[in-house]
Amino acid sequence: MALNIILLGPPGAGKGTQASRLVEDAGMVQLSTGDMLRAAVKAGTPVGLQAKAVMEAGELVSDEIVNALIDETLDRLSPDQGVIFDGYPRTAGQAASLDGLLGRHGRKLDHVIELDVDEDALVDRISGRFSCARCSTPYHDRYNQPEVAGVCDLCGSTEFKRRPDDNAETVRTRLAEYRAKTAPILPIYEARGLVRHVDGMAPIEKVGAAIDALLER
Numbered sequence: 111m112a113l114n115i116i117l118l119g120p121p122g123a124g125k126g127t128q129a130s131r132l133v134e135d136a137g138m139v140q141l142s143t144g145d146m147l148r149a150a151v152k153a154g155t156p157v158g159l160q161a162k163a164v165m166e167a168g169e170l171v172s173d174e175i176v177n178a179l180i181d182e183t184l185d186r187l188s189p190d191q192g193v194i195f196d197g198y199p200r201t202a203g204q205a206a207s208l209d210g211l212l213g214r215h216g217r218k219l220d221h222v223i224e225l226d227v228d229e230d231a232l233v234d235r236i237s238g239r240f241s242c243a244r245c246s247t248p249y250h251d252r253y254n255q256p257e258v259a260g261v262c263d264l265c266g267s268t269e270f271k272r273r274p275d276d277n278a279e280t281v282r283t284r285l286a287e288y289r290a291k292t293a294p295i296l297p298i299y300e301a302r303g304l305v306r307h308v309d310g311m312a313p314i315e316k317v318g319a320a321i322d323a324l325l326e327r
């Protein structure tokens with residue numbers, strides 16, 4: 111049975127890093143609402159036009175928009191593809207919508223993995239971050255460079271980019287949004303016995319090994 115997991119944690123916690131590793135190693139599908147929204151902004155779609163300024167300010171895009179993005183993507187997946195929700199859900203409304211969407215697609219939530227991190231480390235992580243311009247695999251100037259300098263490990267692209275919302279001021283707003291709107295959904299999943307804590311301050315490989323151990327259990 112395909113696994114459905116949520117990776118939860120503040121900006122820079124390592125959600126995208128661990129999700130892309132699970133795509134590579136476990137053949138799961140990464141559903142990152144952040145990546146979907148950035149693609150929409152780049153393509154200049156109506157959703158992108160609505161989301162651009164909100165994202166640049168570090169605030170949350172409306173539930174209606176992100177719920178629709180997830181719904182459309184789940185429609186295109188086959189039931190035997192495991193899914194990692196990266197950066198979704200982020201509000202109580204999104205969590206409720208996800209329950210409905212999973213039920214409609216014959217899926218059930220297996221784990222909510224909370225990456226526990228020290229907030230002081232996040233600005234450093236985010237300010238050193240860059241990612242592949244083609245497949246969005248995240249890297250870091252010091253903590254996670256491509257194996258061959260200048261070449262993406264996953265897709266071989268030689269183009270990289272930095273995010274417009276990765277600056278100290280916006281990061282503060284993103285953290286405040288996380289504390290006010292996203293952290294409160296944790297108790298919903300705790301009450302259902304789904305939350306697993308992983309030390310997100312460990313080196314990337316150790317975080318990955320801890321997640322693998324949880325998923326194999």
Ligand code: AP5
Pocket residue numbers: 119120121122123124125126127128142143144145147164165166168169170171172173176196197198199200204235236238239240248249250251253254275284310311312313314317
């Ligand atoms: P989104 O793209 O989801 O950004 P985020 O939640 O702010 O999280 P990040 O992507 O910044 O961090 P991450 O946890 O993925 O960290 P990463 O692995 O890259 O959302 C962006 C915006 O879109 C939001 O602000 C909002 O406007 C909108 N949005 C998206 N989803 C939405 C939703 N559901 N509802 C409403 N609005 C939504 O790692 C960071 C860096 O650290 C990397 O350089 C990495 O190499 C490095 N690193 C990772 N792990 C480690 C480690 N263990 N040790 C050392 N370095 C590490």
Ligand code: MG
Pocket residue numbers: 125126127142144197
């Ligand atoms: Mg991310």
